Amino acid sequence: MKITFRKKTLVRFSLCFLVFSIVIIGLLMWYTTKKHRKEETHKKLSQFDSRPHLVLGVLTPHTNINFRDGQRTTWISTIRLLHDELPFRITYKFLVDKPTNDTILENKKYDDIVFLNVTSVGRGVRFGEKLYVWIKYIHEKYPDASLGAKLDDDVFLCVPQVFQRIDQFKSPTLYYGWSHGTGCSVDIDKRVDEMFVVLGKDLIGRIAKRRYCVGEKCKPSVDLIDTDYGGTSIGSWLSIYNDVDHQPDNYRIVQFGRNHEQEMLENIKENFCSRYVLNHKSPVEVMKQLHEYNKPGATLQTGYVGAVTGKLFSGDVVRTPFQRILTSNKTPVGISDNMPTCNNWAVVTTIFSPSKAVQYIASLSNWCLVIVADTTTPSEETYLPDIVTTTADLKRIKYLSVKEQIALYPLLSDVISTKHFGRKNIGYIYAIHHKANVIWDFDDxxxxxxxxxxxxxxxxxxxxxxxxxxxxxxxxxxxxxxxxxxxxxxxxxxxxxxxxxxxxxxxxxxxxxxxxxxxxxxxxxxxxxxxxxxxxxxxxxxxxxxxxxxxxxxxxxxxxxxxxAQATLWLAPAFPYxxxxxxxxxxxxxxxxxxxxxxxxxxxxxxxxxxxxxxxxxxxxxxxxxxxxxxxxxxxxxxxxxxxxxxxxxxxxxxxxxxxxxxxxxxxxxxFDIQFAEAWTQTLANITTSL
Incomplete structure (x- = not known):
């Protein structure tokens, strides 16, 4: 009897275990398939989205679920809401040292955690390793990423302001954030603080391909030496390069150390995100408050939602410009080309083939013409044959390519993005540089x-x-x-x-x-x-x-x-404006x-x-x-x-x-219009002095 009972119990246990195993395997297969499909869907969708890809990583201890939820319900929710309106396609992940039961369950719910599986755990211990693992992860998992970033879980991002700001500076060698030290060079003392750091694609690739190293046998010029802290580690890693596009933004980023809580709280006001792009050392309640101030439609909070009239723009002072604006290291020099000078210049920017209006101006022998090209304008070889009929025409008709704009007026070109009507400003400078007395400012x-x-x-x-x-x-x-x-x-x-x-x-x-x-x-x-x-x-x-x-x-x-700017004649006394x-x-x-x-x-x-x-x-x-x-x-x-x-x-x-x-x-x-005004003024002063 006892043997039979034991056999039945064993059989039942075996069956239960088998069923349990099948269920677990099924769930794992379902989860893996679901994740794979999600990744495939993401890849397919990204093929139709031409915006640059920005990957954010939020470093967080496994115990800080309240901070993670605080970010999910504030600025991360705004990223989702404004997804199609932002200048970047954005992926975010929380970075946890190692998995725990709680974080595994949390990741099943949100699918937004990356487990770094680093050798050291805790604050101020091998942060360089954590950053290296994350940078390498971006390089391998997101090869299409134009930019990668790391931030702390107590940072509040003003969305969309922070991404509009980064969009102004984006480059393959970008190194952006709140900086320690002064100057554009980079080393262990002059570096971006690790609480928020953005790297361009080229720098991500360079770091990912080097060897992470701890110990006395490390070679600073070759290896990635860990200083225990992320900011100083990256500063050391990048110090060997002379092309790092270091962009300190200390006037737009609020960075507080410990024991400055009261000062930080006094800074939290309704217009915060019109002045700054992020706040460091943000408790969850501060994140929520800033989110209320800055979320889409937040202006309704300043009045009664049920009001029967709208709110008028006042034109009053509501924010303060920052003293240091123009951060480009480009020179304002205007370099002369071989084009003859001319009294009467016409300036146009276009993305189309020569229009009737452009052909007409090109036919007038008493006018010189500069066509300010953009990246989508037909090439010079395609464009000019439609308006140039004689060799003499080449002495008064100039196709100003994007490459030439950068070479001749680097500072101004640096602050005006391509695919932008503002490139026309470079045409005005070109005409002034070539001794214009009048400028015909026209549309095509x-x-x-x-x-x-x-x-x-x-x-x-x-x-x-x-x-x-x-x-x-x-x-x-x-x-x-x-x-x-x-x-x-x-x-x-x-x-x-x-x-x-x-x-x-x-x-x-x-x-x-x-x-x-x-x-x-x-x-x-x-x-x-x-x-x-x-x-x-x-x-x-x-x-x-x-x-x-x-x-x-x-x-x-x-x-x-x-x-x-469609049909306007400007005379020399007005050129500076x-x-x-x-x-x-x-x-x-x-x-x-x-x-x-x-x-x-x-x-x-x-x-x-x-x-x-x-x-x-x-x-x-x-x-x-x-x-x-x-x-x-x-x-x-x-x-x-x-x-x-x-x-x-x-x-x-x-x-x-x-x-x-x-x-x-x-x-x-x-x-960034203040940056532009400074670049315009410096370039204009340079070319008029040379004249």
Missing amino acids: DNYGTVDLNDFKSDIPFPHATVCSGAQSILWNPYPYFGVTETHTWPRGFPLQDIKNITTVPVICKSSDSVTLGVVQSLANEQPDIDAIYRMTRDAPFNFSATRKSHRPFVLPRNTFAPIN MALPISVNGRVSDIWRGYIAQYFFHKKDIRVAFSSPYVIQERNAHNILRDFNAELDLYQKCEQLIYFLSSKDSTTISDLVDMYKELYARQYIEQ
Whole structure:
């Protein structure tokens, strides 16, 4: 009986064990298959996403699940929410020294943990090994990654601000973060703090291919020596290279050591993420607070959600620019090429084959033309044969390739990304460098040009202006030139004033001598009007004015009107203010430039003239709703900008860099426009000195 009972028990136990084993094996196979499918799906999706890939690793002790959950529910959740809008395709992982039962279960739930399986565990012990293992993991598991990063689990990232910031600096040899020491060289003392460090693809590859080493037999010039701390380890590893793109960002990154908790808490305010890109030593409650301030739609928190009206842009100072802005180590030098100098230059940037407008300018023997190419512009060999017919044409028509832009004007090229309308700024510099007296600033869909004989600088010309006694700081030039619509306005004119009859000038004739800075030609067929106009009124249309019937309209001193970059003649006194801001949309940039330039014109009594149409705009394909979205800053901020520029608050602004800092503080532009203004000013000073 006992034997039979034991046999039955043994059989039952064996069956249970077999069933249990089958279940476990099945679950493992299911999990492995699921993970494999997920990886395959991720690979397939990444093939259709051309954005650069950024891989983030968060180093965390296995016991810090509260910090991991704090990051998952704050800035990581924002990454997921804004996934399609960020400049990078982002992968994140938590980095745990070794697996434990709790972290294995946690990883089954979130599938976001990498177990480093390092030899040493704990704080301040072989952090170099942990970083090396993670960098090698990126190199092997994510070969498509353009950038890799490591951060601590008490760091809060401002999303999208931090990724927009990194996008400005991205390069294969990037070394970015909060830096110890000063200078751009890298060593154990001058290095990025390990709490947040970003490396470019080339540096990741170099480190991954070297030997990690601990002990007396290590060779610093060959091996990766572990200093116990990650920051000093990487500083040592990178010290052997002379091409490291070291980008300290101490003014945008908040780094606190121990015993500074009160100072850190005082820094947590609603505008934190408009000033900074990350906060170090963030308790979970601070992460949650910063997330509330910065999450998409957070502006609703400043008022009642049930309110029946929106919030107006104020134009008040809400943030502070940082003293050290331009971090590029490029020289501002402007190098002359073999192109002859020329008095009259036309500047255009395009990604298309030569348009009718470009062909027309190229055919005028009294004009020189610079085509500012971008990475997607047809090559010089393809482009020039359509507009160059004689050898003499090559002495006045310049195809300025991206390679030449970098070689001739390295500092300016460094701060303006490719595939960006702002590359046109390099064309202005090129024309000024080649002794331009006038620059025709035009788009490739605006056919025609101003007749220079109508605006000779040494001869007073008959013009119209506002009769004395009229009181307005803003004028709408369109009604003077003859339109059939009741209310017509140019792009960049404040919407609040389109029905304000006091902005329609009462015209008086004049032959007084004036110093012209800009002549804005109106355009027929497709005038420069905003998306609201196109969606609500009749367009296209023509102005009834001609050069014979209407004199040019000259703005009085200390008044404003919008001018564009589509069909505008700039004269030498205005050249320093031609810079197009690069941190706003192209449909906003030229309007901002125009208002900024007029501020400086008023100080020097330089005038702006509007002329009857010299050009016909044969408009390239546009989506009006996209134009509407691109122009939102114009609708919301134009009036406030004009009133600021004409107020006492602006009277102390002395140069373009100061102006850009003020406009950044008031949220008209972003921080990297200050870098651009510095690069523009330095390059302009260099080339004009050489002239």
